[in-house]
Amino acid sequence: METTFAPLETERLVLRPMTMDDAEDLAERRSDTTTAQYQAWRAPYSVERARELIASMESQPGPLPGLWYQLAVERKRDGKVLGDVALYLSGNGRTAEVGFTLHPWARGHHYATEATARLVDYAVFDVGVHRIEACTHPHNIASVRVLERIGFLAEGIRREAYWVEDEVSDDAIYGLLAREWIARREGD
Template identity: 65%
Template sequence: MAFTPLRTSRLVLRPFTEADAEDFAARRSDPETAMYQAWRIPYSVEKAMALIEESERHDGPMPGHWYQLDVQRIADERTVGDVAVYLHEHGHTAEIGYTLHSWARRKGYATEAAAALIDHLVDVTGVHRVEASTHPDNERSIQVLKRLGFEAEGVKREAFWVEDEVSDDAIFGLLARDWRSRRDLLGI
């Protein structure tokens, strides 16, 4: 069964298509966007196509694979960014990530899109725990995670490698029961 797009009041989260490759590569090539990420810039359209093709092989999140969703504004169908999910082996734990265009930041899109994805993971996929990690200096991303109810669980020192550079990795976790309580407070 194909993945059904997720809708919020302002956004649609839908599977990537080949038509998204140029926008995705441009977003990942932005130095500010790439600052705390696991990729080098420039990020080629060919790399974007390979990632999209991998994601297209699946009808939704599957254990052992990353699954990408394009995030579009409903009002004008413009892509604001993407969210991604990785299901761990037994499907009880998921890791999420999000990336927005620089012009789309500080408008609540990351929180809204991640909330929709978490809702799907908890209610539809049956995930028990959602994880996220980021560079400890990535304050904007950490604030999104805190708004969503993630708890800081520690920092793995010199645990995140991008080619030959290493950095610390701040780890956050959210349990399904805590999400259910939190989303009621957020009105989601």
């Protein structure tokens, strides 16, 4: 199936469907231990595994209920891929979950905030979701700051609810309602 998802743009970024040309970059990013420590994969992350993930994204025309859809985050000024953002739609399409991962060298420039805010715009205004969620390890302060900057509210901790292979950790839950996002955008 050919991807029909139109790229999303911000002032500095383009969020576009991943292609096989992104496989080595994705594997490199996911192989970084500081990136992997709070994620659902272990480092190192193989190029073959990255190709399999990208192939599953290429088989989707865009976000579909019950599936994750990842987009490469590319800097406009030089075309450099900084990381990726992901959107998961619930079975009924009314709730979305967002995620983001950047290369270590791309952090600290508010790219994750800008890209994730654009993904929330898409989920609210184009998909029509009612609620957006995000989950992170409670000690992942950088991700917590991104979520709070966008307007997500801490809703609680699911104790020992997140498994990576045989290790379990707590999972911090954040939520944002579409009406809160719309009010925030109207106030800009």
